[in-house]
Amino acid sequence: MTATSPSEPPGESQSMTERSRTVTWTDPAELAAAVRELSGPELFAKLIAGELPMPTIGKTVGFRLVEAGDGRAVFEGEWGEHLLNPAGGLHGGWYGLVLDSAMGCAVHSALPAGTGYTTLEYKVNITRAVTEKTGKLRIEGWVVHQGRRTATAEARVVDAAGKVYAHGSETCLILG
Template sequence: MNAFGNGEVSTVESLPDADEWGETRSKIVEWHDPARPARKARELDGLTYLRSILDGSIPAPPIASLMNLRFLEAEPGRVVFALDPDESQYNPIGAIHGGAVCTLLDSVAGCAVHTTLPAGWGYTSVEIKVNYIRGATRDSGALSATGVVKKAGRRIAFAEGEVTDSQGHLVATATSTLLVFEVPPPS
């Protein structure tokens, strides 16, 4: 059974005339070893760490390259990222997949919380609720996402995120609950 549940398995050879569908496209994704920046994250407070990604002294995480994410701003309790949409993020009906938008929102919510944490502390998403307002395509231009901490607790933090397109139209919003914890030292 294939991903669309009709029981048929399709291969490249079974596609109709390739000229009808255009040239095959590809995307190259490159990244640095993520373990090294993660070790650095344990040594720096969250705001300093994210600002180090912004200034290029620490490489962005691999998800940034995969998803075409750019880190734009980091302040205490607030971050701004951009997602440059491309066709590799499309769903079956020709729009940016909701999972890509959710990933963007999860990233800004988490990183907003990260800006409030001391060295040696981390976070993970416990829950995220996304409201999709309008679809986006590559023609929507860069999607801008802002994450803001609503409450930074000792064990649980609450953050919100908002995504707009290049025209300023609201694309999606999210509320997120995150677990905050001390990162154990490497063994």
């Protein structure tokens, strides 16, 4: 049995190479207020133009909105080793997070001021492994159906060559 110091968790070895990552963000209150006051198209135009701060989740995970409007939203980003599962692959939750973001924002891009949405359910299909060679990824979402109370959307994660790494579908509840 090996003894460890109080600052070293059990099972950790001195030979491990530690890494660190610093994430900075702005107070999310300004963005939250804008979400309640602006239409979807107005909100996303201000976000893309840099007139409003990007959502904190984008800073945390490393993706950003690059296009939005008319029932469509596109994000871009790259994965990082801080997002790996214990086996060394990109954690499946990352796919769910970015696909939900693209699908939800696609729905939101078609909403008038004072109307919101929430995700009721989503499904994710991971079709190909993201690796260190994959490069920048695009997450493209679009509305399939938008009704008075619900909307459905689809999205996919693709690389620069158009290869699909994951795709999903979602149902959103429209909030008046």
